[in-house]
Amino acid sequence: MITGTPKPIEEIIEMLEPYDNIIVAGCFGCVTVCRVGGDKEVQILSSTVRLAREAAGKKIKIKEVCLERQCDPEYVELMRPYVEDYQAVLSIACGAGIQFMAEKFSVTPLLPGINTGFLGVTERQGEWAERCQGCGDCVLHLTGGICPVTRCAKSIFHGPCGGSVHGTCEVSKNVTCGWQLIIDRLKSLDQMENYAKLKPYKGWDKSRDGGPRRIIREDMI
Amino acid sequence: MLPCTGRIEESLLLKAFENGADGVMVIGCLEGDCHYVNGNIRARARVERVYNILDQIKIGPDRVRMYNLSAGEGAKFAAFANEFVDQVIELGPSPINVARKHEVQESPQEVET
Numbered sequence: 171m172i173t174g175t176p177k178p179i180e181e182i183i184e185m186l187e188p189y190d191n192i193i194v195a196g197c198f199g200c201v202t203v204c205r206v207g208g209d210k211e212v213q214i215l216s217s218t219v220r221l222a223r224e225a226a227g228k229k230i231k232i233k234e235v236c237l238e239r240q241c242d243p244e245y246v247e248l249m250r251p252y253v254e255d256y257q258a259v260l261s262i263a264c265g266a267g268i269q270f271m272a273e274k275f276s277v278t279p280l281l282p283g284i285n286t287g288f289l290g291v292t293e294r295q296g297e298w299a300e301r302c303q304g305c306g307d308c309v310l311h312l313t314g315g316i317c318p319v320t321r322c323a324k325s326i327f328h329g330p331c332g333g334s335v336h337g338t339c340e341v342s343k344n345v346t347c348g349w350q351l352i353i354d355r356l357k358s359l360d361q362m363e364n365y366a367k368l369k370p371y372k373g374w375d376k377s378r379d380g381g382p383r384r385i386i387r388e389d390m391i
Numbered sequence: 392m393l394p395c396t397g398r399i400e401e402s403l404l405l406k407a408f409e410n411g412a413d414g415v416m417v418i419g420c421l422e423g424d425c426h427y428v429n430g431n432i433r434a435r436a437r438v439e440r441v442y443n444i445l446d447q448i449k450i451g452p453d454r455v456r457m458y459n460l461s462a463g464e465g466a467k468f469a470a471f472a473n474e475f476v477d478q479v480i481e482l483g484p485s486p487i488n489v490a491r492k493h494e495v496q497e498s499p500q501e502v503e504t
Contacts, residue, residue, distance in 0.1 A: 179447045210400060214444075217405035222448035225486035227493070 171200035172264040173287035173298045174207065182215070182260070183222050185281050186230065189257040194219070194283070195249070195271070196236035197263035204298055206284050207262035209236040215262060215283060240267025246274050253278050306376030306383065312364040314355030319372075321348025327372050329353070329365070396420070396457075397430025404441045404455060411488060414454040414479035418468070421459050431459060451482055 186192065194216045201207025216232045223230040233256060237245045240263035253259065253275050261268040262283035272280040288300040305319045319325045323333075323341040330349035333340030337350040356362050376383075393399060396419035407415045417438050419431035438457040446452035456478075458471045484492070 179444070183448075210402060213400075213402035214405060217402055217409055218444050218448060221405065221408055221450055221487060224490050225448065225450060227490050 171203050171290065171292075172266070173204045173290045174201055174264055174284040175287060176206055176211075176215075176262075176284055177282065179218060179222065182219065182281075182283055186219065186223075186258070186260065190229065191231045191255075191257050193233045193235060193249070193253065193256045193259045195240065195259050195261045195263070197238075197240045197261075197267050198236055199239045199241070199263070199267075201263055201267075201284065202236075204292070207264070211262055212236050215260075219260075237263075240264075241270050243270075243274070246271055249275070303377070305372075305374070307373065309368065312367050313352045314359055314361065314364075316348065316352045316355055318348055318352060321346075321351060323348075327368055328370070395425070395427050395430040396434035397425070397427055399434050399437060401437050401441050401444070404438070405444070408445070408450060408454070408485060408487060411485075411491075412454075413485045413488060414456075414475060414482070416472070416475045417455070417457040418471070419457065419459050421461050424461065450486055453478060453482060454485060 194212050196202070196207050196209055196212035198208060201211075202209070205211065212234050216234050220230060220232060233252075235249065237248065239245050240261060249259075249271075254277065256278065258279040258281055259271060259275070260281045260283045261271060263271075264284075265282070265286040268280050268282050287298070289302040289304060290298045290300045293299050300320055302317060303320050303325075310317060318327055323339050323345065324331060326349070330347055330353070334347040334350055337347050339345040339347045353362075353365070356364055374380075396417055399417060404415055404417070417434060419434050420426070422431055422435075425431045435457050438455060441455050442452045445454060456475060458475075460468055460471065483489075
């Protein structure tokens with residue numbers, strides 16, 4: 171899922187300073203699962219903002235909504251009949267959802283209520299960890315299901331670097347060396363031959379280096 | 392009254408302050424004695440979150456507090472209630488109520504003559 175963390179409330183209050191009639195928009199997608207932008211968080215954030223503003227003597231009206239997904243046009247369009255009745259939309263979806271709404275509603279300012287994080291997994295309740303950087307050329311079949319792009323701090327492709335000490339990355343003692351994980355896993359799978367199949371270099375043209383990416387599925391258009 | 396403090400969500404507590412409460416006490420079963428295993432533990436975490444929110448927005452974190460009691464501890468309930476009421480009286484009206492009072496004073500309703 172796409173993860174995120176709430177923006178500090180002080181930052182949100184400052185962002186909302188010019189407005190007194192807004193929409194707080196959540197998303198039932200990834201941000202609901204990681205408890206940062208769903209229906210419940212819309213209610214909590216809206217109450218928090220109303221309380222803060224009223225205590226400061228500057229009331230604010232808030233319409234609370236939660237869309238099925240803010241990254242799909244059919245759901246975003248549901249807001250079109252009323253969005254212009256409000257001065258701004260504070261969205262607590264991921265950055266993709268916020269930008270998509272901004273594209274659709276050109277005269278309404280879109281404000282981010284969360285800081286979008288990464289593509290990750292829930293390791294336990296309340297703890298998420300990064301697993302994928304969407305590099306566009308997956309090699310997990312050769313690396314025992316462990317991603318060198320994400321799990322190695324340098325995203326290198328030829329095994330542990332000199333910064334790997336006793337299985338720990340030089341970046342932090344809390345970061346396990348991704349390549350140590352890969353080699354341990356390949357050994358346990360008896361697939362060490364895959365280590366030799368890795369490309370000597372990785373083409374990053376399918377990743378972010380080629381600019382913003384686009385997927386076109388002719389069979390679906 | 393709720394059947395379990397595990398039903399209490401942060402927004403419910405914040406709504407109480409929006410509706411004019413100067414303080415909110417949450418009373419759950421004794422920890423380790425929840426009929427639904429961990430309802431009161433969840434409630435404690437949510438009360439703590441609201442405590443932090445109230446602190447951040449300067450409403451005053453001590454306006455919300457969780458207590459744990461068994462159904463048979465009537466005297467203790469009364470003592471906790473008195474303790475919390477004293478605490479809220481000492482804190483004074485919530486900034487929300489202060490702002491509303493100012494608003495009413497600044498725009499008195501017209502009286503027909």
